[in-house]
Amino acid sequence: MNALLASAPLLLRRRGALADVLPVIAFAAATAITGTVLGGAAAFVGRLPADGEVAFEGEASLIPFLVSCAMVASVLLIPSAVGLGGSAARLSLARREQDLASIRLVGGTAGQVGAVAVLDVAAQALLGGLLGVVLHLVVTPPLTALDFGIAPFTTADLLMPWWAYPLLVIGMVLLAAGSAAVSLTGVVLSPLGVARDSRTVRMSVVRLVIWAVLILGFLVFMQVGGAIFGGVADGMLFLGIMIVFIGAVVAGVNVVGPFLVWGVALLAARTAPTPALMVGARRLAADPKSGWRAVSGITFALVIAGFLTTLATIVPADGARAVEDRMMATAMSTGGLLTLGIAAVLAAVSTGVTQTARVIDQAPVLRAQHIAGAEVGQLHRARIAEITLPVLLSSVLATFTALLVVLSVLGSGAADPSAAVRYLVSVAGAYALVILAVLVASPLVRRYAMRTA
Amino acid sequence: MNFAPPASHPSVVPSAPAHPTPVLSARGLVRTYGSDQTATRALDGVDLDIARADSLAVMGPSGCGKTTLLHVLAGILAPTSGTVRLDGEALAELGDRRRTLLRRSEFGFVFQDGQLLPELTAVENVILPRMLGGTSRRAATAEATAWLDRLGLAGMHHRRPTQLSGGQAQRVAVARALAGRPSVVFADEPTGALDQETGQSVLATLVDACAETGASLVMVTHDAKVAAACRRTVAMRDGRIAREYVRPEGAQGTGDAR
Numbered sequence: 076m077n078a079l080l081a082s083a084p085l086l087l088r089r090r091g092a093l094a095d096v097l098p099v100i101a102f103a104a105a106t107a108i109t110g111t112v113l114g115g116a117a118a119f120v121g122r123l124p125a126d127g128e129v130a131f132e133g134e135a136s137l138i139p140f141l142v143s144c145a146m147v148a149s150v151l152l153i154p155s156a157v158g159l160g161g162s163a164a165r166l167s168l169a170r171r172e173q174d175l176a177s178i179r180l181v182g183g184t185a186g187q188v189g190a191v192a193v194l195d196v197a198a199q200a201l202l203g204g205l206l207g208v209v210l211h212l213v214v215t216p217p218l219t220a221l222d223f224g225i226a227p228f229t230t231a232d233l234l235m236p237w238w239a240y241p242l243l244v245i246g247m248v249l250l251a252a253g254s255a256a257v258s259l260t261g262v263v264l265s266p267l268g269v270a271r272d273s274r275t276v277r278m279s280v281v282r283l284v285i286w287a288v289l290i291l292g293f294l295v296f297m298q299v300g301g302a303i304f305g306g307v308a309d310g311m312l313f314l315g316i317m318i319v320f321i322g323a324v325v326a327g328v329n330v331v332g333p334f335l336v337w338g339v340a341l342l343a344a345r346t347a348p349t350p351a352l353m354v355g356a357r358r359l360a361a362d363p364k365s366g367w368r369a370v371s372g373i374t375f376a377l378v379i380a381g382f383l384t385t386l387a388t389i390v391p392a393d394g395a396r397a398v399e400d401r402m403m404a405t406a407m408s409t410g411g412l413l414t415l416g417i418a419a420v421l422a423a424v425s426t427g428v429t430q431t432a433r434v435i436d437q438a439p440v441l442r443a444q445h446i447a448g449a450e451v452g453q454l455h456r457a458r459i460a461e462i463t464l465p466v467l468l469s470s471v472l473a474t475f476t477a478l479l480v481v482l483s484v485l486g487s488g489a490a491d492p493s494a495a496v497r498y499l500v501s502v503a504g505a506y507a508l509v510i511l512a513v514l515v516a517s518p519l520v521r522r523y524a525m526r527t528a
Numbered sequence: 529m530n531f532a533p534p535a536s537h538p539s540v541v542p543s544a545p546a547h548p549t550p551v552l553s554a555r556g557l558v559r560t561y562g563s564d565q566t567a568t569r570a571l572d573g574v575d576l577d578i579a580r581a582d583s584l585a586v587m588g589p590s591g592c593g594k595t596t597l598l599h600v601l602a603g604i605l606a607p608t609s610g611t612v613r614l615d616g617e618a619l620a621e622l623g624d625r626r627r628t629l630l631r632r633s634e635f636g637f638v639f640q641d642g643q644l645l646p647e648l649t650a651v652e653n654v655i656l657p658r659m660l661g662g663t664s665r666r667a668a669t670a671e672a673t674a675w676l677d678r679l680g681l682a683g684m685h686h687r688r689p690t691q692l693s694g695g696q697a698q699r700v701a702v703a704r705a706l707a708g709r710p711s712v713v714f715a716d717e718p719t720g721a722l723d724q725e726t727g728q729s730v731l732a733t734l735v736d737a738c739a740e741t742g743a744s745l746v747m748v749t750h751d752a753k754v755a756a757a758c759r760r761t762v763a764m765r766d767g768r769i770a771r772e773y774v775r776p777e778g779a780q781g782t783g784d785a786r
Contacts, residue, residue: 443639
């Protein structure tokens with residue numbers, strides 16, 4: 076075993092700068108975003124009164140609510156960041172599959188190969204994690220300029236305690252190693268090559284039914300729940316059930332999303348009038364979960380941002396608590412947009428990494444297509460079609476869900492044209508970033524398509 | 529070199545083309561890789577004419593320059609010197625875009641491992657180049673369906689390449705190459721990844737279909753039995769055409785290269 080591990084660096088060929096760098100970039104981004112989000116949440120927690128005293132006016136009266144908002148944002152973003160780390164591990168492993176098969180050929184057992192693969196991924200995660208901490212330290216000072224309506228945060232407020240950073244890096248390494256180990260169970264690395272399950276993907280309509288039932292239940296509850304539960308515990312039971320319903324409806328977006336991506340992609344592939352749409356839709360239909368994963372984080376962020384920006388516009392500007400209300404409006408507006416911004420960056424990094432990896436995998440096919448007469452522009456358009464479908468579905472789902480929650484909870488009086496315009500601009504900006512991320516791999520597409528030997 | 533025919537062979541060894549005018553003509557082709565001391569001459573003064581509806585096998589050991597010759601003839605690689613003309617038009621004088629469009633409209637390609645898009649169904653793989661050329665999906669699908677049926681793939685139109693056998697997938701590649709009614713079909717070891725029986729069946733399909741549509745066939749192979757399916761065979765060595773053998777009309781692929 077030791078001999079094999081010692082010789083592993085020789086056997087694991089470097090795949091070229093980009094293929095090796097991509098997983099490290101993804102690990103770095105995941106670490107930096109996790110650190111920044113946790114640091115931000117901790118900064119809000121740090122403003123809570125130390126003695127547990129409850130304040131009824133001024134900034135202190137808002138802090139408990141803002142801490143809750145920060146926790147919600149963290150719960151929203153951390154899984155996406157962790158998911159990016161997992162994707163990076165799978166990507167790193169995919170780059171190595173042929174090398175690992177070669178190690179089997181020269182005598183490595185399945186266990187030894189697994190150990191080499193996991194260690195290789197863990198080493199990249201360690202490097203990415205360290206770079207991510209540096210990146211987090213670099214981006215934190217500019218974040219102090221954000222206006223949350225309350226006293227500004229200092230850089231020291233937004234940084235985590237020193238001991239949290241080694242834990243963050245170790246966590247990323249363990250996550251990467253675990254993801255690699257799990258991914259290895261779905262791949263057969265034989266001495267003759269790599270075998271992967273390639274069954275046709277089918278998504279169950281049960282996903283759609285679950286979400287429809289949740290929405291129906293929510294709408295019925297909002298109509299009759301007040302009369303039934305309004306009097307219990309000063310309405311707190313009604314409020315509790317409503318929050319659970321909202322959480323379930325928003326979480327349900329992740330259940331119905333892959334089904335809708337699959338269904339729409341199948342329909343588009345069968346009827347596509349252009350070759351780019353046909354190819355893009357087919358690729359998406361073959362792996363709808365991956366297509367949805369690229370935009371799921373941004374969908375959640377858009378729902379929350381939609382809710383918070385609408386809420387911010389209906390906070391009364393006068394009255395006894397006018398100062399606090401203005402603070403609250405600013406905090407919710409900034410928090411919503413910040414959450415959306417981080418989700419968009421996460422989605423863009425994830426899309427850029429995934430798309431670049433896919434282009435590397437497809438190099439021989441890209442070249443064959445170009446030889447057979449496909450122009451490079453047509454190859455680009457197929458890739459853009461592949462991400463545009465989930466983006467469109469995500470924006471429709473996010474807008475629908477945000478409207479459903481806002482109108483059910485706040486009523487039609489919440490309809491504010493300026494908030495709607497700001498929201499739509501945010502939607503367009505976030506998705507433009509994701510689509511731009513696809514273009515990162517464009518030079519590679521041209522290079523592979525036109526490679527002559 | 530033995531050109532004995534395989535047991536199962538194309539039903540017809542193509543007869544001499546009715547139009548001896550070359551559709552593709554190469555003169556003085558030289559292609560060098562690298563420079564200075566590391567330079568390798570993959571092609572070293574190749575002259576070749578390919579008549580309309582003719583079939584040509586390019587044989588030779590690994591590294592003799594046969595795949596480079598195919599790439600230069602198809603306008604994928606530019607020769608270091610020399611010219612390739614398609615119907616009198618010099619490929620080297622065309623820009624990359626024009627050459628790409630030319631490959632799409634005038635040439636068909638069959639690769640060793642098919643190079644089908646794994647996510648697309650069989651029929652979609654066939655219609656893709658036609659749609660890229662501006663043909664409507666409906667018209668392209670009608671053509672593709674006819675081709676797939678003709679090549680024995682009826683009922684498999686909506687299967688993905690992973691749901692087809694190697695031979696079936698290669699038939700899809702043949703249908704893709706021929707659906708656009710190209711002037712020339714280039715095949716690079718089209719049976720190299722198949723077992724002997726399946727390979728011969730696919731080969732018969734390819735040669736017969738080219739003969740029926742009037743497309744010229746240029747096929748690179750290292751297998752003499754595969755080469756015997758073509759009317760002409762050139763054997764390459766060190767970047768040059770060392771020998772040429774023209775099979776007599778109706779000879780059913782027998783004979784030796786001399």
